[in-house]
Amino acid sequence: MTNDIVIVGCGGHGRETLGIIRAINRAAPRPPWRILGFVDDDPSDLNLKRVHRLDAAYLGATHRLVDLPPSTHLILSIGDPRTRKAVGERIDRYGLPAAVLVHPSAEIGEDTVAGEGLLVFAGARVTTNVRLGRHVHLNQNVTIGHDCTLADYVSVNPLAAVSGDCRIASGVMIGTNATVLQALEVGADSIVGAGACVVRSVPERTVVKGVPAR
Ligand SMILES: CC(C)(COP(=O)(O)OP(=O)(O)OC[C@H]1O[C@@H](n2cnc3c(N)ncnc32)[C@H](O)[C@@H]1OP(=O)(O)O)[C@@H](O)C(=O)NCCC(=O)NCCS
The missing domain is CATH 3.40.50.20 (Rossmann fold)
Structure with a gap:
């Protein structure tokens, strides 16, 4: 159809x-x-x-x-x-429905739930047991590890890596080529700068950058 x-x-x-x-x-x-x-x-x-x-x-x-x-x-x-x-x-x-769009070269693993409006670019990879909220965008070549939750309106910019067991709250932007280490939380509406390595949880409405991210 x-x-x-x-x-x-x-x-x-x-x-x-x-x-x-x-x-x-x-x-x-x-x-x-x-x-x-x-x-x-x-x-x-x-x-x-x-x-x-x-x-x-x-x-x-x-x-x-x-x-x-x-x-x-x-x-x-x-x-x-x-x-x-x-x-x-x-x-x-x-009241129009939002599509879920996944580029054919992206991989979405098993036991993953996608909210409406999910947009996945070429080369992105999501492993297993991942919860993706509404209007989440996963740009080119990002990786999302096992057991993560990304809430509504999260953007993960190209080449960024979110490790397993992370909780990314609504409206967060994870900058290009940034890394979020495992089992961390990034609070609502926060920004992780391009190239940052997040080693501790980030409160809401906070901008962090650098390696380690501060
Ligand atoms: C971190 C970020 C949000 C900061 O934005 P900002 O507050 O407007 O930053 P500014 O450009 O005013 O720069 C402020 C300072 O932070 C530094 N800085 C900016 N971005 C940085 C980054 N990603 N890592 C390290 N330092 C950074 C600047 O060099 C500047 O340093 P200075 O005060 O010593 O001169 C932004 O630079 C960023 O990385 N956004 C992500 C962008 C992205 O992913 N784009 C891809 C779209 S597909």
Whole structure:
């Protein structure tokens, strides 16, 4: 069965998402998605040109979602967790379901639960018994170890590694190439800087960086 899908956000992250959906379609015997296009409340002219170059449509601002049939799926494609959450809460009122999208080259292990809106980029690996909340984004080549929980709107940026038994609270961003050692907690809305090595739990709304992260 083919479902219609709309990408929310036509920045770089959104256009990467278009590539993921097209890769999913190419890999399946019957393409699961018909891509209607992008919505964005404030697209730059440059991004609109880039969307056009990808042979995709810009449908207008997010209020256009009200016109779509209720079976249309969305994918929230905004990289920054705070902005993603704000937009997600605003468009929830349209009642459209969020897709779960996993690039064909990513691996999701057994006994893993995915919330709606999960977006997994090429090369990401999730091992076993992992709980992934709503609108979690796992970028290229990240690894998520066994028995982890990632709450709603978490972003793990490219090449980052979350070791086993970690609890990552809602809205956290784990920067590119960062490492979180095993059995640690990162509190809600915190940021782990690019390249950091987290060796102790991080309280909520805290920015840590460096090796070891402070
Ligand atoms: C850690 C981070 C959140 C800090 O942001 P910020 O507060 O705006 O930081 P600034 O750029 O003002 O820099 C403040 C200081 O921290 C240093 N710094 C910034 N990022 C750092 C990092 N990742 N590791 C170590 N030091 C860092 C800067 O060199 C600067 O040092 P100085 O005061 O001695 O000059 C940010 O730099 C970061 O790493 N974000 C993750 C980005 C990411 O993953 N991008 C990929 C998207 S796909």
